[in-house]
Amino acid sequence: MRILVTGGLGFIGSHTLVELLENGYEVIVLDNLYNSEAKVKEKIEKITGKNIKVYTEDLLNKESIEKIFDENKIDGVIHFAGYKAVGESVKKPLMYYHNNLMSTINLLEIMKDKNVKSFIFSSSATIYGDPGTPKYVEELGRGKTTNPYGTTKAMIEQILEDLYISDNEWSISILRYFNPIGAHSSGLIGEKPNGIPNNLMPYILKVASHELEILNVFGNDYDTPDGTGVRDYIHVVDLAKGHVSALKKIEELGKGLYVYNLGSGRGYSVLELINTFERVNGIKVNYKIVERRAGDLAEYYADSSKALKELGWKTEKTLEDMCRDSWNFMKKEIG
Ligand code: NAD
Numbered sequence: 392m393r394i395l396v397t398g399g400l401g402f403i404g405s406h407t408l409v410e411l412l413e414n415g416y417e418v419i420v421l422d423n424l425y426n427s428e429a430k431v432k433e434k435i436e437k438i439t440g441k442n443i444k445v446y447t448e449d450l451l452n453k454e455s456i457e458k459i460f461d462e463n464k465i466d467g468v469i470h471f472a473g474y475k476a477v478g479e480s481v482k483k484p485l486m487y488y489h490n491n492l493m494s495t496i497n498l499l500e501i502m503k504d505k506n507v508k509s510f511i512f513s514s515s516a517t518i519y520g521d522p523g524t525p526k527y528v529e530e531l532g533r534g535k536t537t538n539p540y541g542t543t544k545a546m547i548e549q550i551l552e553d554l555y556i557s558d559n560e561w562s563i564s565i566l567r568y569f570n571p572i573g574a575h576s577s578g579l580i581g582e583k584p585n586g587i588p589n590n591l592m593p594y595i596l597k598v599a600s601h602e603l604e605i606l607n608v609f610g611n612d613y614d615t616p617d618g619t620g621v622r623d624y625i626h627v628v629d630l631a632k633g634h635v636s637a638l639k640k641i642e643e644l645g646k647g648l649y650v651y652n653l654g655s656g657r658g659y660s661v662l663e664l665i666n667t668f669e670r671v672n673g674i675k676v677n678y679k680i681v682e683r684r685a686g687d688l689a690e691y692y693a694d695s696s697k698a699l700k701e702l703g704w705k706t707e708k709t710l711e712d713m714c715r716d717s718w719n720f721m722k723k724e725i726g
């Protein structure tokens with residue numbers, strides 16, 4: 392089976408390529424390198440010992456997508472490509488709506504034309520909005536999103552539902568990720584944010600490596616065990632494996648629209664993450680408590696029982712693994 396992976400040189404896409412190749416899938420990659428580097432291709436090839444074909448193309452350019460489908464027999468698509476920075480999306484909503492929506496619509500239109508109807512989409516826990524319970528289960532459905540990035544994810548979910556209603560020959564799997572961190576155990580691929588990171592683990596890495604001076608912990612007066620925010624961190628390799636499970640399920644069940652949370656099913660606080668990082672890596676992370684960040688929720692984590700029951704998937708790696716592998720990647724990057 393040959394899978395087109397959009398955004399395949401990015402953080403989650405690159406780890407998923409490794410898992411796909413190790414499970415015998417053939418892959419074709421499309422990425423415009425907006426938030427990734429061409430050298431990730433060689434790193435994936437080094438890890439897996441397999442060659443991959445990469446098209447440095449933009450999904451906003453419909454002709455280039457068409458060319459890929461004409462040149463290769465594609466059986467299904469995993470769609471990672473998109474912009475993902477919450478804060479930036481608030482400042483540049485049109486840029487987010489344009490890229491995330493138009494690229495997805497272009498891709499789906501070409502797929503429809505070429506009669507390729509197997510699709511896996513990267514959604515996010517952010518689509519639940521603030522459902523009034525910390526445990527997010529799929530049936531809660533989409534809530535009111537709080538930023539344009541999240542709204543693009545909710546809108547694409549809606550588009551996929553409508554598409555399936557219009558033509559139930561499609562096999563669509565919507566995967567709602569919780570907070571992916573960690574890196575491949577080789578240290579060759581991982582998350583490499585440009586500039587000052589918004590997310591917790593990338594920020595910790597830059598403080599640990601002395602690129603940034605101090606981590607701001609956004610609030611310690613939440614109604615959580617230690618007062619800091621609680622999230623469901625998931626190792627990116629576990630997340631990548633979730634895509635292989637979702638793909639196998641689509642192959643087995645065929646047509647349908649499926650929605651799964653991919654998380655570990657438990658929450659960790661900001662301080663728990665910092666303490667674990669310090670302990671497993673023997674390194675100090677300077678931090679100070681500051682005001683809450685606008686828009687943050689106190690606590691949420693996945694109910695992942697549906698993915699376990701239907702996909703046979705669950706996380707295997709620990710918070711220790713996530714902290715060790717993230718730092719191992721960062722150390723290799725900074726040399
Ligand atoms: P990433 O930025 O590392 O990867 C996305 C890739 O898409 C990049 O390599 C980028 O160059 C490419 N891309 C962007 N726009 C493109 C376009 N128009 N044409 C071609 N390529 C394009 O992000 P990631 O963390 O790997 O996330 C992958 C997907 O998962 C995204 O859709 C993201 O919104 C979603 N997601 C991520 C998280 C997270 O915390 N990382 C959480 C939930 C959902």
Ligand code: UFG
Pocket residue numbers: 475477515516517568569570589590591592594606607608609610619620621622661684687
């Ligand atoms: N935090 C800090 N200091 C920082 C960064 C974060 O204390 O410098 C705290 C936050 O307040 C929160 C926790 O660390 O309690 C996690 O924050 P992140 O920014 O790492 O992640 P979020 O949960 O806010 O959001 C992330 C992605 C979203 C995605 C969501 C899915 O940024 O795109 O996970 O659950 F939708």
